[in-house]
Amino acid sequence: MAMGMTLSPIAALTALLALYKAVDGTGGNATTPRWLRLIWIMAFAAAAVTAVTGGSRIAVAGLIVGCVIIAASAGRDKKSMIVLLALATAAIAITVPAISNNIRLKTSWAIEAGTPFSSRTDKWQGRLAEFASAPLTGIGFGAQTVFNSKYDNPDEIEQGASPEPGSSWLALLAQTGLLGAASFLWFLMPATAKLIRRGTPLATASLLFLLLNGVCEGWLLYSSALLFPCFWLTTSLTDDRISQS
Numbered sequence: 001m002a003m004g005m006t007l008s009p010i011a012a013l014t015a016l017l018a019l020y021k022a023v024d025g026t027g028g029n030a031t032t033p034r035w036l037r038l039i040w041i042m043a044f045a046a047a048a049v050t051a052v053t054g055g056s057r058i059a060v061a062g063l064i065v066g067c068v069i070i071a072a073s074a075g076r077d078k079k080s081m082i083v084l085l086a087l088a089t090a091a092i093a094i095t096v097p098a099i100s101n102n103i104r105l106k107t108s109w110a111i112e113a114g115t116p117f118s119s120r121t122d123k124w125q126g127r128l129a130e131f132a133s134a135p136l137t138g139i140g141f142g143a144q145t146v147f148n149s150k151y152d153n154p155d156e157i158e159q160g161a162s163p164e165p166g167s168s169w170l171a172l173l174a175q176t177g178l179l180g181a182a183s184f185l186w187f188l189m190p191a192t193a194k195l196i197r198r199g200t201p202l203a204t205a206s207l208l209f210l211l212l213n214g215v216c217e218g219w220l221l222y223s224s225a226l227l228f229p230c231f232w233l234t235t236s237l238t239d240d241r242i243s244q245s
Helices: 002-022 034-053 057-072 075-112 120-133 168-198 201-213 227-235
Strands: none
Touching (some): 002 034, 002 227, 168 201
């Protein structure tokens, strides 16, 4: 199941990049040759379908939000953008059954393999319980005291166990407490505001995608996660307009 949770968001970010390139990324001024835009459109379609069939519903939701943001920046190309998004919506609707089927398959495989797992709700409750045990300073960076399955409990498995926080933002709150969460927000809120006001549509779409994805995926504090560098590099994006503001 972890593969889909990695594949879907990476494919969704790829789809946002391809869509941004397809509308030329500069307000739709049509400086990109038609044949190249067609290639980017095909790349967007392939990546979007991959994101959907990967089985991560939060990644699909983030992809839709990102597409809307990029579409709003299309400028004079809005008509073709609307047509493209309509086709993408239809494609996603057609593949919705594949999501449910894929999730059922992965769940059945996990059960057959004897791998216990838990719902996001269980994981969120675990993080909230950890936070309640040390609300001011947290339980410690990289720590996890509430385990929802044998798979993520290092006491049960000597090697290969890894935390499954279930949410980046709740993991941050549980591990660093109110002091750490407040410090993080002190950095994140201005960075987000600057990107929304002055960054490119792709940067804004990517950041909002990652913020939404972090609700259900716990990659924020784990450098081995593929979305970890994506988030920190996106939040660090600056150009002359941003740095001078």
